[in-house]
Amino acid sequence: MIESTSPRIRTFLPPYLLERIAGGSDPRLRECARHTLQADHGFRARAGAARLAPDSLRRGEPARYIHSAEGRQELPGRRVRSEGEGDSGDPAVDEAYHGLGATYRLFWEAFQRHSLDDRGLALVATVHYGQDYENAFWDGSQMVFGDGDGELFNRFTIALDIIAHELTHGVIQHEAALTYAHQAGALNESLSDVFGSLVKQHARGQRAGEADWLIGAGLFTERVAGRALRSMAEPGTAYDDPVLGRDPQPGHMDDFVETQEDNGGVHINSGIPNRAFQLAATSLGGPAWEGVGRVWYDTLVDRRLAKDSDFGAFAELTRDNAAGRFGASSREAEAVREAWRSVGVLP
């Protein structure tokens, strides 16, 4: 992955090192380092402005800041709604604001986590990014949402679980920092889907058996033959469309996809751990964030979860955490073990 130049990571690169690279012999690295140094100055300027976007000092309360890129591809753009301000009347702005609030609430109420870093870090999002931009992403320090093209995709803030998915990438970056490629990357993706779905279920007050287990329902326009971006319950069935193609997600290790595309299939093979979570949650019943969700959260913050973990290592840790929190012969521990067996990750 995907290292080295986000604003957050930039601050970890000591300027003297950058200066040295900038004076080094590889012309391309030299130019990148110079670019980073310049951007660093920009980031410091932003850090000045960030005094107006302070972190939350009170545990249990978020600090949200929504910006508009106004159709350009510049971050963070103009600030249009800050914590405590009323609705703006712009659906994308207000959906982002409320979506970040719902995500903060799940992490706080279910796991007593105070924002991305558990220390109240400000939640920064930008909407109206680019023209007809059909994507949402986490840039290493903030969330970014496009308006969609209107042909295939609606605006990306329309789906609460997508907002929560992007924010969860920030939580992961502050915890296990799973490498964004191959199985570790698919775990990174799966955790974002799991907590994305949990935020939606929590906001709707749904029990595991009532949830749709879809990711990104509502994003497609009516022109698309599909229900959502992904299905955690039935990976591979979310869409089958002449333009988008067919949902490529497997739900079992027998169908694991070896590919160089998509950072080694991070959005493809995430179907396998997604289904394991869904199976465990529905077999237990009740609110999914209380039983299996708690186990997955304990695993996400577990210091033993290495950056380069594969599915097997992650599964073993969830078993261990289920036993630690609920008891080795608890229903929870049994449900977790059975779920990983069903998808072929554990024997």
Next chain:
Amino acid sequence: MTRPAAPPTLVPASVLRLSREGGVAHFPGLARPRRIHCARYSEAQRGELQRLLATAARACPVEAGADRRLLHLSLEDDRGAEVWTLTIAEEAVPPALLDWWRHAESEG
């Protein structure tokens, strides 16, 4: 992260394959590679493409984060052998090169 060299000189027999992939979901239909057959373009257009590839190659590698879209480029010689590849974050791609991608024909 590999550090790509500057692209080789485009000749009429060169074929450029481009695919835009990544993003919050992987859509096989949208990620399908597209091709630009240099033989179908004038020398001036080839020169323009050459400049855009050189600019793209000087862009910094993929940036931090998740769910970013990437542009994957690969250049083939007249025998179909891959002679150069580059993967960069969409934000770092020269806009005019994205226009070439937009108008390139899909491999179907």
